[in-house]
Amino acid sequence: MATLSLSEQSLREILVDLAKEAQLRRFEVAPNPAVGAAVISGGQVIARGFHEFWGGPHAEVEALRNAAATGIPASAWDALVVTLEPCSTTGKTPPCTDAILASGIRRVIVGSLDPDPRHRGAGLRQLQEAGLEVEFVPRASEIDRVAPHFLRWVDIDRIRRPRPWTIAKWAQTRTGQLSPPPNVGEGRWISGPESLKEVHVLRGRVDAIVTGVTTVLYDNPRFTVRPPGNPAKPPLRVILDSYLRTPTDGRLLEAPGEGEGAGALHVLCQAGANAARHVALERAGVKVTGLRSSEEDHVALRDVQEWLWTQGVRRVLLEAGPQLLTRYLEAGFVDQIRVYTGPVSGGEGPSMAPWFGKLRMAERLDREVGGDAVLESFVLGAS
Template identity: 60%
Template sequence: MNGISQTLDPAIARSLLRELGESARAFRFEVAPNPCVGAAVLAGSKVVSRGFHRVWGGPHAEVDALRLAAESSVPQSEWDTMLVTLEPCSTTGKTPACVDAIKRSGIRRVIVGALDPDPRHRGRGLEILEEAGIEVLVDPVPSPLQDVAPHFLHWNDNERVRRPRPWTIAKWAQTLTGQLSPPEDIGGGRWISGPTSVAEVHKLRGRVDAIVTGVGTVLHDDPRLTVRPMGAPGLAVDPSNLSKGSPPPQGPARIVLDSWLRTSPTARLFEESQDGELAGPVVIVALPGADPIRRRALEAAGATVHTSRGMDRFTLDLRDLWSWLWSQGYQRVLLETGPTLLRNALDAGFVDQLRIYTGNVRGGEGESLAPWLTEAKLLERLHRESGQDAVLEAFLR
């Protein structure tokens, strides 16, 4: 690496970049499809702060590091260098462009671990910083993106960019034998996971643009699909993440795939929201031949009905649907549904990320997803606990 000033040992810079990349990886399931990024503000060789991109839609690592630096005892006039594992962004997305925050900070040198892999943005962030008189150095060795954020490279491959669709997280609860419905005498025939996991799911719902389900789940469970605070502080949507539509202030949209409009206009989806509950708009997706009388009844109940092409006369085409979801601004969606739609979405390759809760329940009703899971090619797998439940998180290859 040429040109790092004498005040910062290149070996220290490299090791710090490597450490930032590794620490940023801890947030991989929270930020995807965004990359894991870490940043540090330095004064000479002293690290003033370390920042990370911690949650999708939330501040980027550079902004987080600058915020923490401002809370430190080191005056801003002494900050001279920022290390960041990925080229700072130059466009406004869910949050304002990071290059502007860096320019405002008075930092004079930025050391970057990797260029933006998206050819539409690659190098642009560095150009803007250089135009502002900031020294820019690239050291691609310490934090290769293929190690810390392989999902991000896949997300930016040509096929996905050519045919955009939302990043899709499939979440389900299963019994020890892989069934999604417990035996009738357990959990009211519905609940497999415990209260800690249910609270986690509400938090996850607050971090997506839309929740997608199938009409089978609506008919069987009559769910609300809202974000509820669950009585515990910090579990509802974090207002600091509400910048520019992420998630929509009224909560994620609730999308029901319902070819023939079997959803009842009296379903709980249409009930008024309770205190602290974020209830997004209800969109029902049907085939063009669906009954117009049912359509009007659902519209009168508050739904928007969208008609979409079928793969055949009976089944909605998921490819068209996922493209449509993207066109509506839904960039990160949560698939919370039964085994029928889940299997189709998994087989079609539209699921990018998994969150699976396994409850301490034997047996169950319906198809087991255990054989599918045994064969699945999982990346970056994480096993953890949530109350009494075992949780598996992973990306799908």
């Protein structure tokens, strides 16, 4: 094995650079941590890799793949440097420790241990037991700086009472309304086509889309995934419909068009809701589940969250109107927001604008796409 000719200072710099760049993808990968990795050969970084999006390959796998593509033989790779301890369990992808062992690399240097109490140290132990040299550069890419959202995800209370990571996405006018003013014109969206493309990408990277029955009744949506989103694994489509008002002849029940993906359709209602509607919806191909009621006589959101978790749903996209959005925000069930503000003023229905004064946001990012302003942020709660 070649000796690594890098000082601890250089390693620290590599780790800090990787961590900074990985952090740019924080909203794409959450609730996973943002991670970067590099392969070193002859004292140089020959390849880097990042966890680009939730469900996609991890940084270690990307870095090793990119290193292989350089043509430099694996026998000349000195070390894999990675901002966070490699995972040793199967999640959306196989364990990174398997990929590292298969690559033949003999040394792994990490900048931070896995903060998840269930996995901390396990990846490093597994590599050590397989005979690899493992080194920890303390404080080089501290997880509380690099991916604080991940600390919230693996918080002991959340592990005890798990619920999916929930991203609330909405499009609003400049004054915060989610429905455009009537004079805007038939079929006109608040946000533009570039924003819609982003939404399809996002839909392809969640396990479920959740909405309220009023949105179904007003908009007759389909909640499909179209390119540039990945239609191959479309998310479940989940309608919160306490009294089973979802129509059996809506577009949700149409087969997806060519090149589109549409996930299984679920309606969550109050237990014992209208038996005839229950049968009619199930005959139409909808899966209907009865849950407990909230004090306000809607389906209880805590039960919705638990039900989603039992279905294997870990990342949810909430695409609802102001009523359900407000309930989710009040309940503290929103972990992340993506808000598109289109170049239209006024509109119908309540404005979401007051929420921007109430939400405690973290790591906020403001950007533009097409003619729309986009706000992305993690949500710590509401005051």
